Amino acid sequence: MSAEEAERLVRQLAVAVPVEAIDPGPKGSDVGDEQDRRVAALGRLGAALEVEELMSEAAWRQTASAAEETVWLGASLADLSAITGRSRQAARKRWPELGGIYRRRKWLGNHVDDIAYMAGQLASRADDLVPSGDHDTFMKLIRQLREGLRRCEADFAPEAQEPTDPAARWRALDDLVNVTMREIIEMAGKPATPEADFALHGARGTLTYYDHATAESAEA
Structure with a gap:
């Protein structure tokens, strides 16, 4: 124009x-x-x-x-600086949320397979992790987990079609970890089997790693 x-x-x-x-x-x-x-x-x-x-x-x-x-598509603040003609500090000041998005995207990009594996473990052992309280809410979260896992597998398959919104798959993957898996971990009851214990322990480890890598103090 x-x-x-x-x-x-x-x-x-x-x-x-x-x-x-x-x-x-x-x-x-x-x-x-x-x-x-x-x-x-x-x-x-x-x-x-x-x-x-x-x-x-x-x-x-x-x-x-x-x-x-x-940034969801992998750009860094240095890349934004190159296109805006301003410093990374200026970009960070104008869009303060981008540092967190960059750290999340960077971590997610290196752990797609790990996330899919642990989400699959949680989903497969769901019946042995049901809390004594709200069974329906927990199983609703498990359904969301399975839907998110199916989407992850489709979005990141080698033959995946070009998406209408290229960044959407990364937001969905972030929700899978940071929202759905987190809520399941917080709500899960005592594991009824060693396999369920492994799934819950592994999911906790994944989330702890995510939180550490995406914390504001982490290098951006």
């Missing part, structure tokens, strides 16, 4: 924004219907300012979304 096209869009939007202008009253230098013209111009200014604010907010959100997506 050229600057002229953007300006034309702003004018079109401003026409659609209802702004009630305040009539400051007549001026001694008014010529003809200049007071009415002035009120109309003030209304257009108010509408233009409203559009300016809305577009600025929309552009800010779009930029933040694009920056987040690039």
